[in-house]
Amino acid sequence: xxxxxxxxxxxxxxxxxxxxxxxxxxxxxxxxxxxxxxxxxxxxxxxxxxxxxxxxxxxxxxxxxxxxxxxxxxxxxxxxxxxxxxxxxxxxxxxxxxxxxxxxxxxxxxxxxxxxxxxxxxxxxxxxxxxxxxxxxxxxxxxxxxxxxxxxxxxxxxxxxxxxxxxxxxxxxxxxxxxxxxxxxxxxxxxxxxxxxxxxxxxxxxxxxxxxxxxxxxxxxxxxxxxxxxxxxxxxxxxxxxxxxxxxxxxxxxxxxxxxxxxxxxxxxxxxxxxxxxxxxxxxxxxxxxxxxxxxxxxxxxxxxxxxxxxxxxxxxxxxxxxxxxxxxxxxxxxxxxxxxxxxxxxxxxxxxxxxxxxxxxxxxxxxxxxxxxxxxxxxxxxxxxxx
Ligand code: GLA
Numbered sequence: 001x002x003x004x005x006x007x008x009x010x011x012x013x014x015x016x017x018x019x020x021x022x023x024x025x026x027x028x029x030x031x032x033x034x035x036x037x038x039x040x041x042x043x044x045x046x047x048x049x050x051x052x053x054x055x056x057x058x059x060x061x062x063x064x065x066x067x068x069x070x071x072x073x074x075x076x077x078x079x080x081x082x083x084x085x086x087x088x089x090x091x092x093x094x095x096x097x098x099x100x101x102x103x104x105x106x107x108x109x110x111x112x113x114x115x116x117x118x119x120x121x122x123x124x125x126x127x128x129x130x131x132x133x134x135x136x137x138x139x140x141x142x143x144x145x146x147x148x149x150x151x152x153x154x155x156x157x158x159x160x161x162x163x164x165x166x167x168x169x170x171x172x173x174x175x176x177x178x179x180x181x182x183x184x185x186x187x188x189x190x191x192x193x194x195x196x197x198x199x200x201x202x203x204x205x206x207x208x209x210x211x212x213x214x215x216x217x218x219x220x221x222x223x224x225x226x227x228x229x230x231x232x233x234x235x236x237x238x239x240x241x242x243x244x245x246x247x248x249x250x251x252x253x254x255x256x257x258x259x260x261x262x263x264x265x266x267x268x269x270x271x272x273x274x275x276x277x278x279x280x281x282x283x284x285x286x287x288x289x290x291x292x293x294x295x296x297x298x299x300x301x302x303x304x305x306x307x308x309x310x311x312x313x314x315x316x317x318x319x320x321x322x323x324x325x326x327x328x329x330x331x332x333x334x335x336x337x338x339x340x341x342x343x344x345x346x347x348x349x350x351x352x353x354x355x356x357x358x359x360x361x362x363x364x365x366x367x368x369x370x371x372x373x374x375x376x377x378x379x380x381x382x383x384x385x386x387x388x
Contacts, residue, residue, distance in 0.1 A: 006045065007045065007046070007387060008043060008044070008045055008387070008388035009043075009044055009045070009046070009129065009132055009385055009386070009387060009388055010041055010042070010043055010044075010385065010386050010387070010388040011041065011042040011044065011125040011126070011128045011129040011132070011383070011384075011385045012039050012040075012041050012125065012383060012384055012385070012386065013039055013040050013041075013120075013121040013122070013124040013125035013128065013166050013383035014035040014036055014037070014038065014039045014110075014121060014166055014169050014380050014381070014382065014383065015035075015036050015038050015039065015040070015110035015111075015116040015117045015118055015121050015166075016033045016034065016035050016036060016116065016117045016120075016161070016162060016165035016166060016169070017033060017034055017036050017116060017195060017197055017332050017339075017341050017377055018031055018032070018033040018161065018165075018332045018333060018341075019032045019033060019034060019174055019195070019280070019296070019332075019341065019343075020032045020273075020276055020277055020280045020292075020295055020296055020299050020330070021033075021161075021273060021274070021276070021277040021280075021299075022273060022299060022303055022307075022309075022330075022331070022332070022333075022334075022335070023217060023221075023269065023270065023273065023303070023307055023309070023334070024159075024239075024270060024273050024274050024277065025158075025159025025160055025161040025177070025179060026157065026158065026159035026218050026221070027159075027221050027239045027270050027274075028179050028180050028238050028239050028240050029179070029239050029240060029243075029270065029271075029273070029274035029277070030176055030177060030178045030179070030274065030277045030278075031159075031161045031165075031176075031177050031277065032174055032175070032176055032177075032187075032277050032280055032281065033161060033165040033174065033175055033177070034165070034169070034173070034174050034175065034189070034195070034377070034378075034379035034380070035165050035166060035168070035169020035170075035175070035379065035380050035381065035382055036110075036116070036169075036197075036377040036378065036379070036380055037377060037378045037380040038108070038109045038110045038111075038116070038377065039108055039109065039110060039121060039125075039383075040106065040107075040108035040110055040118060040121035040122050040125050041106070041107050041108055041125065042054070042102070042104050042105070042106050042125045042126065042129050043104050043105050043106075043107065043388055044102040044103060044104030044105075044129050044133075045102070045103050045104065046100050046101075046102060046132075046133040047100060047101040047102060047103050047133070048100060049100070049101060050067060050068035050069065050098055050099055050100060050101050051065060051066070051067055051068065051101040051103075052065065052066055052068060052084060052088060052101050052102055052103075052126075052130075053065040053101070053102075053103045053104075054081070054084060054102070054103075054104055054105065054106055055104075055105050055106070056080075056105065056106045056107070057105065057107060061080050061106070064079075064080075064081040064084075066081065066085060066088075068088055068092070068098040068099075068101055068130075070089075070092050070093075071089075072085050072088055072089040072092070073085075074153065077155070077208075078205065078208055080122070082153070082154050083119050083122040083123045083126065083151070083154060084122065084123075084126040085153070086123055086147075086150045086151050086153040086154055087123045087124070087126035087127040087130065087147060087150060088126065088130060089150060089153055090127065090146050090147055090149065090150025090151075090153075091127060091130055091131070091146070091150075093150075094138075094146055096130075096131070096134070096136050096138070097134065097136075098130055098133075098134055099134060100133045100134050101130075101133060102129045102130060102133050104129070106122065106125075108121070108122075111199060111339070111372075112203075113203035113204055113205045113206070113208075113337075113338070114199055114203070114204070114333075114337075114338045114339050115204055115331070115332055115333025115334060115335070115337075115338025115339045116197070116332075116333065116338070116339060117162040117165070117166065117333070119151070119154070119162075119206050120147070120151060120162035120163050120166055121162075121166050121383070123147050123150065123151050123163065124143075124147055124163055124166045124167055124383045125383065127143060127146075127147055127150075128383055128384070128385050129385065131143075132385045140167045140168060140382075141164075141182050141183075141184070143163075143167060144160065144163045144164040144166075144167045144168065144182060144184075145160060145163075145164075145181075145182050147163040147167075148160035148162075148163045148164070151163065154206065155211055155215075156206045156211050156214055156215065157214070157215050157218045158206070158214075159179065160177070160179055160182055161177055164177050164182060164184055165177065165382075166382060166383050167382050167383050168184040168186075168382050169379070169380050169381050169382035169383075170186040170379070170381065170382070171378075171379060171380055171381050172188060172189060172378075172379050173186035173187060173188055173189060173379050174186070174187050174189050174284060174379060175187070176277070176281055180238075180240075187281060187284055187285070188284075189284060189379055190284065190287040190289070192345050192346055193289060193292075193343060193344075193345065194343075194344040194345060194346065194348075194349040194376055195341055195342070195343060195344070195376060195377050195378075195379075196321070196326070196341065196342040196344055196349060196352055196353055196356075196374065196375070196376050196377075197332070197339050197340070197341050197374070197375055197376075197377050198317045198321070198339060198340050198341075198342065198356050198360070198373065198374040199338070199339050199373040199374070200311060200313040200314050200317060200337055200338060200339065200340065201313065201361075201364065201365075201373065202311060202313060202336075202337030202338070203337055203338075204333070204334060204335070204336045204337035204338040206334070209336070210334055210335075210336040210337065213309070213336055214334050214336070217266065217307065217309065220262065220263055220266045221239075221266055221267070221270055222236075223263055224255070224259055224263040224264070224266055224267040224270075225237060225238075225239065225242075225267075227258055227259045227260075227263060228242065228254065228255060228258060228259070228267075239270060239271065239274065240274075242271070243271055243274060243275070248271060248272070248275060251271065252267075252268060252271070255267050255268070265305070265306040265307070265308075266306065266307060268302070268306050269302045269303065269306035269307040272298075272302055273299060273302060273303075276295045276298060276299055279291075279295055280292055280295045280296075283295065289327045289343065289345060290327055292327065292328060292343060293326065293327030293328025293329075293343045294327075294328060295328065296327075296328030296329060296330040296341075296343060297318075297322070297328050297329065297330065299330045300314075300315075300318050300329065300330035300331060300340075303330070303331055303335060304331075307335075309331070309334065309335030309336055310331050310335055311335070311336065311337060313337075313360075313364075314331040314335070314337075314338075314340050316360060317329070317340040317342075317356065317360055318330060318331070318340055318342075320355050320356055320359045320360050321340070321342035321352050321355070321356065322342075323355065324348070324351050324352045324354075324355035324356070325344070325347075325348035325351055325352060326342040326343060326344050326348060326352045327343045327344065327345070327348070328342065328343040329341065329342035329343070349376060353374050353376075356374050357369060357374065361373060361374070
């Protein structure tokens, strides 16, 4: 049995900041995130019976309990237990026997509904806690893919970036993540590159309002592909095949002729963003902060104009950060609110944060920001379970 009944464990799962490669994962194209030094934690003991019983110090997250027996029913939409249920359901459907449960408390410092993947961190922490309770293990890539599928239980047709970043984080490294099949390649981030995260003060709930808009984008991407399918061959092309087979400008010219304007713009974002990931990886390798920053700005413009997932507040943060000396800035995560990320160095990180407080937060909050709405993050290790 894994640990005595009284042993207390800590499942720790980091949030992530995507540096570049937005809305590419569910199209089978790569992403480039970091796991961050902010996490979700489940402080738990192992229960002898198959039950999950969790609470939170935050009043808006009411305590809940459910049995680890199929079928695991969803709680009402938006209820936080659905992320834990999703993890349990994924493991059970994968054939992992869950004879023991967990009893504990969830805490964390990943801002919620901010595009920093607090929800996937909760899913991953729950899965690791349940695996620990049952003395089971799964290879990390397999678990990441499984939890990405499992999280769709909550209703978002998400890709696999968040769970993979959470499970594969490496201190000091960004993660190039490829899909179909899932692969993760850590890439060292040059010394002195600093990442600033700034909240737009607007929540982007994966299980709420942002969900429909997100799922609509995923649908449009599929429609665009179908519109470009070569009638002489069977089946749908993949974005990856289209990009590999032809030069991108030719693909874009054909897409412009063939697709309705809105589908063309969605398509153009996806394929140019896929190319930017490859270029960004080279820029990191070369230590070229200007080039990486420039790609971030292009990414933001494409998300704003072609993919239409930015907001006026995210645009304003990007503008202030660039104006104050950031090498690059862009919205991060799904958009529709949430956070932006800026690339700085040791000399610009202070001025950029000060400018954001003075020019973005103070006027909107009519005073200094309370709580941490703008903060620096570090590429950090992935999820794990430790003895508490
Ligand atoms: C959300 C999803 C991810 C990814 C991003 C956009 O965070 O969970 O899979 O699609 O949006 O890049």
